[in-house]
Amino acid sequence: GMTTPREQARKLRGAGCGTVVITCGGEGVLLDSADGVWQADVYRVPIVDATGTGDAFLAGYVYGLKQGADIPTRIKYGAA
Numbered sequence: 001g002m003t004t005p006r007e008q009a010r011k012l013r014g015a016g017c018g019t020v021v022i023t024c025g026g027e028g029v030l031l032d033s034a035d036g037v038w039q040a041d042v043y044r045v046p047i048v049d050a051t052g053t054g055d056a057f058l059a060g061y062v063y064g065l066k067q068g069a070d071i072p073t074r075i076k077y078g079a080a
Contacts, residue, residue: 020032025042
């Protein structure tokens with residue numbers, strides 16, 4: 001019954017998830033954690049094939065995490 005990524009993230013956090021990241025296609029990304037809620041836009045590029053975009057986001061996000069980047073930078077790396 002939840003219709004927005006924000007509602008879905010709140011529900012997952014309430015169920016015990018420490019950090020929830022929801023990619024929203026062309027609408028960007030939402031991250032909800034104990035430290036707050038962040039959103040980032042996507043970079044507008046021509047889409048040829050969306051296969052693997054979630055994996056690519058995760059790779060950029062984890063790269064930022066391993067580099068010690070703050071949360072807004074991590075999700076920007078993922079979006080890039």
